[in-house]
Amino acid sequence: MHVEVPPWLRRDPNVDVDHDYLTEAEIDALPDGVFYKRKASLTRHRFVKATIVVDGFPVLIEMVDNRGSWRLPASASSKLRERMPAELGEREMLALVGLADTVSPEGAPLPPSRVRHPQTYSDIISLYRDYCDMERQGHFTDDSPDVDRLRAVVAATPAGSRVVDLGCNSGAFGAQLMEKKGCVVAGVDLAHHLLLEARSKGVSAIRAFAERTPFKSGVFDVVLCCELLEHVLEPDLLLEEARRLTRPGGLLVITVPHADGEWGERDVPYHPEHLRAYREGDLDALVHAHGFQVTQMLVHHYGHTAPQELIVSAARYR
Numbered sequence: 001m002h003v004e005v006p007p008w009l010r011r012d013p014n015v016d017v018d019h020d021y022l023t024e025a026e027i028d029a030l031p032d033g034v035f036y037k038r039k040a041s042l043t044r045h046r047f048v049k050a051t052i053v054v055d056g057f058p059v060l061i062e063m064v065d066n067r068g069s070w071r072l073p074a075s076a077s078s079k080l081r082e083r084m085p086a087e088l089g090e091r092e093m094l095a096l097v098g099l100a101d102t103v104s105p106e107g108a109p110l111p112p113s114r115v116r117h118p119q120t121y122s123d124i125i126s127l128y129r130d131y132c133d134m135e136r137q138g139h140f141t142d143d144s145p146d147v148d149r150l151r152a153v154v155a156a157t158p159a160g161s162r163v164v165d166l167g168c169n170s171g172a173f174g175a176q177l178m179e180k181k182g183c184v185v186a187g188v189d190l191a192h193h194l195l196l197e198a199r200s201k202g203v204s205a206i207r208a209f210a211e212r213t214p215f216k217s218g219v220f221d222v223v224l225c226c227e228l229l230e231h232v233l234e235p236d237l238l239l240e241e242a243r244r245l246t247r248p249g250g251l252l253v254i255t256v257p258h259a260d261g262e263w264g265e266r267d268v269p270y271h272p273e274h275l276r277a278y279r280e281g282d283l284d285a286l287v288h289a290h291g292f293q294v295t296q297m298l299v300h301h302y303g304h305t306a307p308q309e310l311i312v313s314a315a316r317y318r
Contacts, residue, residue: 003096004053006032019047024138027062037064045270052096061093069144115272121209124233127273128190133170133197140172145302149255149309152298153226154180156253156313161221164188164245166210167228171198178202188213211237218247226255230274239290246316252292254283254312258299261308283312291318
């Protein structure tokens with residue numbers, strides 16, 4: 001296999017381009033290069049966009065730090081499309097372009113962390129008022145590991161359930177549950193523009209804190225907390241609210257980044273939204289303390305040696 005790699009990957013990154021919260025279309029419009037990710041202040045995260053050539057076919061690679069994905073253009077032959085995943089996994093692709101562990105072109109040190117984690121519920125409101133639409137960012141396309149999480153949550157949810165999605169974002173999970181499982185879905189989020197998107201998909205979304213919702217007790221068969229528990233100020237309050245909302249025998253479904261993974265403990269100091277990280281035992285103890293018994297725990301690696309994601313289903317027992 002012949003691979004051509006652009007030499008600019010080893011040059012200093014462009015620190016002036018902000019790629020925070022870009023949609024797929026906006027990312028497509030960016031030139032090839034290495035860009036810092038910004039929030040209120042500079043963080044360590046860098047976005048890499050590069051086109052390499054594999055056996056004459058251009059392959060677009062997109063990475064944040066060492067979390068990489070690649071996309072084949074429509075013109076690529078079906079034969080190449082079939083053999084690329086088997087021959088070039090994420091680690092191999094990173095090695096081909098000279099990257100390992102972090103996106104660190106030669107001579108370009110990572111900036112120190114300057115993030116400020118939220119301390120109050122007013123901070124939480126400010127942080128999530130303009131939060132990104134995960135679906136528009138491409139988190140649920142076929143080349144994203146997030147789609148595996150989406151499929152696992154759909155598989156764990158019984159057909160016809162009454163579901164509340166706490167931290168529903170733009171309603172991607174609810175839309176899939178309505179389409180594939182015939183569920184009735186309510187949602188909760190803090191960002192007004194995301195609520196509008198969720199409602200456009202049929203989710204009955206309201207603006208509220210996930211820890212304090214206006215719904216009646218015991219009205220839901222399933223409560224979803226997908227990529228939420230690591231974000232909240234008081235996880236115990238969230239779990240107690242989840243228990244209140246769930247009918248006896250109902251189901252709680254949680255997804256969180258694994259503490260040992262790329263978005264886990266080592267990422268918390270650099271990530272303003274992530275306040276903590278969890279391992280299997282942490283989640284088991286936490287849900288049990290609030291009246292739930294774990295019925296299934298999935299650990300996803302997404303091609304890494306270390307675990308990257310935890311997906312837990314737990315039944316309410318009290």
